[in-house]
Amino acid sequence: MMTQDMLFQGWSGLLRTLIVGTLAYIGLVTFLRISGKRTLAKLNAFDLVVTVAIGSTLATILLSKSVALAEGFTAFALLIGLQYLVTTGSVMWPRFARTVRSEPRLVMHKGEFLHDALRRERVTEEELLSVIRNNGSAAPDEIAAVVLESDGSFSVIPKPEGGDTANFASADLPGRG
Template structure:
């Protein structure tokens, strides 16, 4: 249970070092985007790379060459998805989620919170961690496509250009029109 033989340990060590070198080399060749968290597909690739690495390390049934091929397939697919989404608006719309506004000008957007399955307390925690003491000080809180919460404070010139790609729910849009 605790120890089978030295061969298993030696295999794990040698394969671990070589697989590590292979994955680092592939990531260096393919660029920073390979391990980004810009969308759900990026996250899936990151998790799948880790799972593949663990399988190569611990399963005697999977050869190092098979694991390196698995790394190449995953990274290649991620590159194809990223390349295509940058060049095709249709494909981008198909695979990428939109950011969701959860709080606008200090007011919770309750329907958006429910749809996104985010509790108001989670939004308040994000506001606090961004250094704001009051929701009224916040222009918006956005649930980003990678699952993180962005807190946008008021700008000195009144501009909200950072929110231009975030759809404002219709109820909040009506509130914004009334406030203007």
């Protein structure tokens, strides 16, 4: 009996999931189209949290019988509305932007590890070497710079042809100057 409940609890649950799931999906797509591309852009950690929260909300609407579709739509509207307010505030007030997002940080420059930056960002040299290898470079001396971006990804900037890094002044790179 218990095994049967784990595998199949009845047709009403499946029907509810199909109907509510379809309507929740349509509602979410509609909200996202109205709110614009920025809502799901993962430009920083805050954006990622909102994206995960929206996905979690959708899953809850689909699978929890105790959450009505109207409550789910309210949750979508709240998350997307708050995201809109935070991103608008970030554009309007630079000080506010600094409180809700991190700045990119230079972690390698001209093939040299920037140990203070690595320590502050809790990145090891081995992890950075892995990033460089995954980018298709064999060694740090082939790299002009590596930047840890606001969203947690790494940008690897190779040295230009001939290895001249004169065009890569440290003041021009994020986290330096």
